[in-house]
Amino acid sequence: MRAGTAVAAGDRGADHDGCAAAVRSRRSRHGRPGGVHRSAPHARPAARPRSDPRGLAGRPQRARRGSDVPAGAEILAAGTRLDGAALAALAAVGVGSVRVHPRVRVAIIVTGDELAATGADLAPGQVPDSNGILLRATLSDFGADVRRHHTCSDSPEAFGALIDDAAADVDLVITTGGASVGAHDVARQVLTTRGVRFAAVAIQPAKPQGFGIVRGVPVLALPGNPGAVHASLHALVRPVLARLGGVRLPAPLRLPVARGWTARPGLRQFVPVTIGPEGISPVIPGGVAAHRVSSMAHADGLASVPPGMAQVCTGDILSVLVTRA
Numbered sequence: 001m002r003a004g005t006a007v008a009a010g011d012r013g014a015d016h017d018g019c020a021a022a023v024r025s026r027r028s029r030h031g032r033p034g035g036v037h038r039s040a041p042h043a044r045p046a047a048r049p050r051s052d053p054r055g056l057a058g059r060p061q062r063a064r065r066g067s068d069v070p071a072g073a074e075i076l077a078a079g080t081r082l083d084g085a086a087l088a089a090l091a092a093v094g095v096g097s098v099r100v101h102p103r104v105r106v107a108i109i110v111t112g113d114e115l116a117a118t119g120a121d122l123a124p125g126q127v128p129d130s131n132g133i134l135l136r137a138t139l140s141d142f143g144a145d146v147r148r149h150h151t152c153s154d155s156p157e158a159f160g161a162l163i164d165d166a167a168a169d170v171d172l173v174i175t176t177g178g179a180s181v182g183a184h185d186v187a188r189q190v191l192t193t194r195g196v197r198f199a200a201v202a203i204q205p206a207k208p209q210g211f212g213i214v215r216g217v218p219v220l221a222l223p224g225n226p227g228a229v230h231a232s233l234h235a236l237v238r239p240v241l242a243r244l245g246g247v248r249l250p251a252p253l254r255l256p257v258a259r260g261w262t263a264r265p266g267l268r269q270f271v272p273v274t275i276g277p278e279g280i281s282p283v284i285p286g287g288v289a290a291h292r293v294s295s296m297a298h299a300d301g302l303a304s305v306p307p308g309m310a311q312v313c314t315g316d317i318l319s320v321l322v323t324r325a
Contacts, residue, residue: 075095104244105169107172108150114126115151129151135174147169156189159178174219176222176229191221194212197212209222218240255279258314263305264288269304272295273301274298300324301321301322
């Protein structure tokens with residue numbers, strides 16, 4: 001820059017080489033837009049008040065080089081989900097492309113002769129299929145690409161055909177229902193023959209679980225109770241998705257208990273809770289009632305109660321998996 005000239009800069013404009021001072025645009029006599037022009041002299045600053053010993057008040061704002069991100073600093077950590085803010089941070093430092101993990105492609109298979117489409121008239125013995133909606137929406141929130149969504153009867157032949165077909169073009173298959181030991185537990189019957197192992201996991205809800213590899217693709221077999229599906233999604237499925245997709249898991253919160261409840265010793269409980277100024281409180285007074293679907297909508301998170309705790313008391317500190325932003 002030549003002495004006595006100025007260059008127009010945007011609100012985020014960095015210092016220009018040779019720039020000795022900054023003048024607010026409204027105090028200058030502009031020449032042609034974007035060109036070099038002569039500016040009006042800057043007024044002599046007033047005496048600095050005691051509350052502003054460095055004289056910063058009223059100064060024109062300048063973005064200095066390196067004031068946002070110093071040279072050599074990390075912009076985004078590996079495993080960061082590229083939402084709008086992350087993409088803007090990359091663009092602001094001139095990064096036009098980065099290597100990424102693709103979104104995990106998921107197939108959902110919900111089983112049960114009793115399931116009816118949401119909003120349909122119910123025949124005797126039928127229930128609305130809330131699990132399919134829960135799975136699809138939550139998995140999308142986790143960043144998964146839900147490619148397939150099927151509702152299947154309790155027919156072993158139909159279920160087996162869906163499993164084999166879905167495993168051909170996704171990265172993960174998730175089923176709900178039929179994971180226990182009843183006569184109509186189709187998922188256990190069919191998937192066991194394909195190498196999936198079922199076990200009683202020491203958590204409440206969501207005790208019956210299955211995991212295995214079918215045709216080279218991971219399969220997670222969840223129980224059919226909606227509360228158990230909800231707990232499984234946050235406690236078990238999300239870590240699997242994060243590993244497959246190279247995404248960092250958000251850390252659980254550590255929060256005090258505002259209102260206690262009776263726990264179940266020997267099992268790790270995942271209790272729907274609200275988060276308030278004084279801490280967490282159970283949505284359901286007794287802690288867990290996995291059939292009460294509305295408790296999921298009213299909860300801010302799932303409190304993880306250790307298996308050795310028989311009574312959750314006010315003031316106890318628990319880990320909480322946040323389920324609602």
